[in-house]
Amino acid sequence: HVSIVLFTSDLRLHDHPPLRAAHEARQVVPLFVRDRGVTDAGFAAPNRLAFLADCLRDLDAGLRERGGRLVVRSGDVVEEVCRVATETDADEVHMAADFSAYAQRREQRLRRALEADGRRLHVHDTVTSAVAPGALAPAASDHFAVFTPYFRHWSGVRLREPMAAPRTIRVPDGVGSEDPPSRAGLSGVSAGLAAGGEAAGRARMTSWLRDGVGAYEDRHDDLAGDATSRFSPHLHFGTLSPVELAHRARKSGGPGAEAFVRQLAWRDFHRQVLAARPAAALTDYRTKHDRWRSGRRAGEDIEAWKEGRTGYPVVDAAMRQLRHEGWMHNRGRLLTASFLTKTLYVDWREGARYFLELLVDGDIANNQLNWQWMAGTGTDSRPNRVLNPVTQAKRYDPEGAYVRRWVPELAELDAPSVHEPWKLRGLDRAALGDYPDPIVDLSDGLARFKRSRGLD
Numbered sequence: 001h002v003s004i005v006l007f008t009s010d011l012r013l014h015d016h017p018p019l020r021a022a023h024e025a026r027q028v029v030p031l032f033v034r035d036r037g038v039t040d041a042g043f044a045a046p047n048r049l050a051f052l053a054d055c056l057r058d059l060d061a062g063l064r065e066r067g068g069r070l071v072v073r074s075g076d077v078v079e080e081v082c083r084v085a086t087e088t089d090a091d092e093v094h095m096a097a098d099f100s101a102y103a104q105r106r107e108q109r110l111r112r113a114l115e116a117d118g119r120r121l122h123v124h125d126t127v128t129s130a131v132a133p134g135a136l137a138p139a140a141s142d143h144f145a146v147f148t149p150y151f152r153h154w155s156g157v158r159l160r161e162p163m164a165a166p167r168t169i170r171v172p173d174g175v176g177s178e179d180p181p182s183r184a185g186l187s188g189v190s191a192g193l194a195a196g197g198e199a200a201g202r203a204r205m206t207s208w209l210r211d212g213v214g215a216y217e218d219r220h221d222d223l224a225g226d227a228t229s230r231f232s233p234h235l236h237f238g239t240l241s242p243v244e245l246a247h248r249a250r251k252s253g254g255p256g257a258e259a260f261v262r263q264l265a266w267r268d269f270h271r272q273v274l275a276a277r278p279a280a281a282l283t284d285y286r287t288k289h290d291r292w293r294s295g296r297r298a299g300e301d302i303e304a305w306k307e308g309r310t311g312y313p314v315v316d317a318a319m320r321q322l323r324h325e326g327w328m329h330n331r332g333r334l335l336t337a338s339f340l341t342k343t344l345y346v347d348w349r350e351g352a353r354y355f356l357e358l359l360v361d362g363d364i365a366n367n368q369l370n371w372q373w374m375a376g377t378g379t380d381s382r383p384n385r386v387l388n389p390v391t392q393a394k395r396y397d398p399e400g401a402y403v404r405r406w407v408p409e410l411a412e413l414d415a416p417s418v419h420e421p422w423k424l425r426g427l428d429r430a431a432l433g434d435y436p437d438p439i440v441d442l443s444d445g446l447a448r449f450k451r452s453r454g455l456d
């Protein structure tokens with residue numbers, strides 16, 4: 001009896017229901033397919049490929065410690081799974097549920113192909129979500145469109161118990177595999193990119209739940225303090241389990257843990273929206289807006305935004321953090337997204353696409369639906385909120401330390417000048433070198449926004 005475990009965005013051994021279920025068979029083929037469908041869709045950004053390489057090497061190492069190994073193939077995922085199933089005479093395949101349009105199609109194709117050969121596909125729900133999409137729905141709809149009631153229901157769900165990692169894995173002899181990919185040789189990877197893999201994720205989980213979560217409620221918005229968990233790439237690649245994280249955080253207790261668990265619910269919330277409305281990855285989810293700026297001037301503004309040269313220091317700091325680390329603080333994501341979509345009035349899809357090119361946690365559900373939330377086309381109940389970058393900077397970077405860290409041109413300035421360098425005069429101003437003047441006047445931006453939204 002041979003089972004295949006197809007790993008996708010669940011690259012771990014701890015708390016892994018598909019592996020646990022397959023392990024009851026005598027032999028297991030732990031399989032990862034470098035899926036041509038994903039690369040062809042342009043979803044293989046260098047930062048995520050590098051993090052993925054770390055994850056696959058670590059998964060292989062973890063399997064080897066247990067007497068097994070990871071089988072890596074490249075090609076069309078359905079064809080490769082069927083090929084391995086034929087080679088090993090496997091009668092079942094286990095995998096984690098996933099929810100993008102692509103993932104839903106992949107599952108259907110795989111199920112059909114396997115069943116045509118008399119094999120079975122088992123899809124496990126609570127591997128990459130704590131509460132699965134579809135598990136909760138209001139009376140009149142197939143999903144929740146508003147977070148607060150979703151969260152109330154989510155909080156009442158009894159999560160399954162986390163599972164231990166298997167102690168041994170027996171892989172059938174003779175299954176051909178490529179070497180797991182490596183980071184070396186990848187170009188375009190951010191210099192400050194975090195290390196991937198389950199071992200790194202679990203080390204971070206242990207230390208942050210011990211030292212960080214207690215202050216999370218007070219400090220999660222402190223840009224310079226950098227006090228959030230940084231679990232997002234691990235949740236994206238599944239090197240940490242959301243079920244295990246929720247259990248452990250709840251055990252540690254207190255307002256910090258509660259606030260953190262609420263963020264895990266936000267993640268599930270967006271996933272259930274995407275599962276029900278896969279088109280929301282590209283089209284406006286609730287309110288349609290189509291008067292976005294385009295043309296040469298808008299193109300120049302988009303470039304300045306990408307490069308971190310808008311002349312608004314906190315926006316520029318956040319955009320430069322993104323480029324340097326492949327990650328950005330949540331407060332930075334909010335205020336840079338507001339700046340692009342509301343102050344510059346540029347289509348959220350432009351911003352979402354650029355984030356996906358760089359973010360190591362770049363995720364269709366979380367990225368697209370957070371962009372829509374901020375653009376006012378998504379699930380925000382106050383779709384016309386505008387975050388003023390100067391007010392945001394003074395509130396969330398009061399000392400200016402975040403700006404000084406990422407914008408060296410302003411490293412000699414104190415708060416509040418560091419947030420409004422255009423107010424400097426004479427020699428002070430000359431000392432800024434080539435740091436740009438603001439590309440837009442905030443009140444002009446606000447007036448344009450109101451006009452475009454018919455709010456005058």
Ligand code: FAD
Pocket residue numbers: 220228229230231232233235236260263264266267268270328329330331333334337355359361362363364366367368370371374
């Ligand atoms: P913590 O504050 O420690 O939160 C813990 C976990 O909760 C996160 O790892 C994440 O999985 C989840 N979470 C936190 N905030 C949110 C949120 N607003 N929505 C959904 N889940 C959340 N997150 C991604 O994982 N991938 C993305 O591509 C992504 N793009 C974003 C784009 C924009 C414009 C905005 C405003 C937010 C985006 N987020 C995205 C959500 C959030 O910014 C990140 O999850 C968070 O900053 C990651 O840092 P952390 O792990 O330290 O978070």
